[in-house]
Amino acid sequence: MNLLVASERRWLDVTVGVLLSSLLLFGSLYIIRLNNDSREQQFDNELAMRGQRVSTEQGCVACHTVDGSLGIGPSWKGMMGRTEVMRSGTVVTVDEAYFRESLTDPSRKQVASYPNVMSRYFLEEDEIVALLEFARQLSLVE
Ligand code: HEC
Incomplete structure (x- = not known):
């Protein structure tokens, strides 16, 4: 009787062990996949990667910042399509035209609660296009 119980017990241990190991395995695979997906979504084309390089150069x-954390200026995460309140009280939606204007004439529209410290940039058209794509990609990720 005792022998039978002991062997049933062992089978139970083995089954639970196998179940737990597969859970761990599939769980890890799932997390690895999720991470890859988000990386792909963020930089899924050459242009966005070029934009990232330009923003560094x-x-x-x-x-x-590109992750939503605080910086001297507004974060680029989720920037495209976001509404910003200007010092003058007007509300602006960040789109391509505003992005371009912010580059060449940053003090024309001053985002409220940020200092007027951004200098004017006169970049090549292909650099601006790349920056815009980078900003767009950053606005797609959660
Ligand atoms: C010295 C700091 C500084 C640097 C360097 C800088 N910016 Fe800015 N930027 C700011 C600040 C501060 C603001 C918000 C105040 C304003 O509207 O000028 C801003 C605003 C912006 C805006 C408007 C964003 C919004 O949410 O309304 C864009 C677009 C922008 N910057 C793009 C750029 C790009 C592209 C570069 C590099 C070529 C750059 N900035 C470099 C400080 C900086």
């Missing part, structure tokens, strides 16, 4: 990243 031009030093934009010194003041603009």
